[in-house]
Amino acid sequence: MNFQQLRTVREAIRKGFNLTDAANVLCTSQSGVSRQIRELEEELGVEIFERYGKRLIGLTPPGRDIAQIIDRLLVEQENLRGAASDHFGLxxxxxxxxxxxxxxxxxxxxxxxxxxxxxxxxxxxxxxxxxxxxxxxxxxxxxxxxxxxxxxxxxxxxxxxxxxxxxWSHCLIVPVGHPLLKEPQLTLAQVAAYPIITYDECMTGRAQINQAFYEHGLTPNVVLTALDSDIIKAYVEVGLGIGIIAEMAYSPDRDQAIACLNQTRLTLPNxxxxxxxxxxxxxxxxxxxxxxxxxxxxxxxxxxxxxxxxxxxxxxxx
CATH class of the missing domain: 3.40.190.10 (Periplasmic binding protein-like II)
Structure with a gap:
């Protein structure tokens, strides 16, 4: 048993059991990956991977346990190197x-x-x-x-x-001259009346935005979502909708085509x-x-x- 065999198993799992992709990461051939896996399985006396013909299609029950142990061993290998470097002041x-x-x-x-x-x-x-x-x-x-x-x-x-x-908190951004800029006391109901551009559901803060609207019995009209604030600002600038972004993403000096309305009291902090x-x-x-x-x-x-x-x-x- 050696660390190359362990790394081979780990990469095969990470690459979705695609041996060609695993071989590319390991700078070897597909046959080399297959050999390393087979040699480890023979030494352990169990099959780590389920197979369909020559293809790997998943982990066997013992393979799932072995995969977790391999991860821990490879982490500890890196820990050893790091500890040695720190000891020598590198x-x-x-x-x-x-x-x-x-x-x-x-x-x-x-x-x-x-x-x-x-x-x-x-x-x-x-x-x-x-x-x-x-x-x-x-x-x-x-x-x-x-x-x-x-x-x-x-x-x-x-x-x-x-x-x-x-x-941090959110802020509402609108094109310069937008009617909401004239509202002295902004409410979520007023915001919900306009098409909204904000973060994708998977991103930090989106859950808090949704919750704020739902708690007031409102459904936001989200017409476009993005992974980052710069994209949201770009589409607000061209008038596709109003935006909800992280407060630190707005800069009055840089974002001169849009205006920011403080929304900290309307949504939960992130x-x-x-x-x-x-x-x-x-x-x-x-x-x-x-x-x-x-x-x-x-x-x-x-x-x-x-x-x-x-x-x-x-x-x-x-």
Whole structure:
């Protein structure tokens, strides 16, 4: 048994049991992938994958258990390398962050600028995705940390550790000269009378927007959805509808074709949660970045929480 066999099994699963795709990731041939899998199965004495002819179509019952163990072993392999580097004071490496557009565009720039000034030898990788994709990237080890939404937090996934990171409100944007700009006291009923452009259902904050309308017995007339604020603003500018976006996405200097109406009292606040893989070893520079986002939690407590899987609310007992 060797780590190459373990990585081969993991990639075959990640690529939806497509051996050609797995081979491309591993820089080998499809026959090489098949051989590595067969050799591991023969050594363990069980079949990890279900097959239809020569194709892999799923995991066997023991294969599902083995896949979880393989993930843990490969995580620990990376942890060993990181621990050794930290021991020798090597402040070099790569830190991969998975996030939604709003967090990457409007909240992280000052945080990452300060981090890069402190750790110039650490390369940063930003992976923009939906909250569900962000969570999967963290689970798969593609990202060291990520930012997810309230929906995932409520699910309390046992394989992730989640901390409340950023909070913000929504604002309503309209074309310059729009009738709503003349309303002294804006209501959701007035907003619901117009076509609305806002975030896709999968994005952070959309659930709070829906809830605000439904609690008032209203159904918003959503005519267009998008994954990021810049797209929403572009379509509001051309008059397709009025927009609901994160407040930090609006800039009066930059967005001169649209106007912003403060909507903080109309919808619930939004929260982005920092997601980390439970049990992952975090390099010293990674802990430093996390602590800059969560300054009220001592680094020792953060490290312990990640190791044992405690969430933000549990830290008093850590």
């Amino acid at each position: 402040i070099t490496g790569q830190l991969d962050i998975a996030t939604t557009h709003a967090v990457a565009r409007y909240l992280l720039p000052p945080v990452l600028a300060a981090f890069s000034a402190q750790y110039p030898q650490v390369k940063l990788g930003l992976h923009q995705a939906s909250p569900a994709q962000v969570a999967q990237m963290v689970r798969d080890g593609v990202a060291d940390l990520g930012f997810v939404n309230e929906h995932l937090y409520r699910q309390s996934p046992s394989d992730l550790v989640l901390f409340k990171a950023f909070s 929260t982005a949660y920092l997601a980390l893989r439970r049990g992952a070893f975090m390099r010293g520079y990674a802990l430093s970045l996390i602590h800059s986002i969560l300054p009220d939690i001592p680094v020792a407590k953060l490290k312990r929480a990640i190791e044992v899987g405690n969430h933000h609310a549990d830290l008093q007992a850590v």
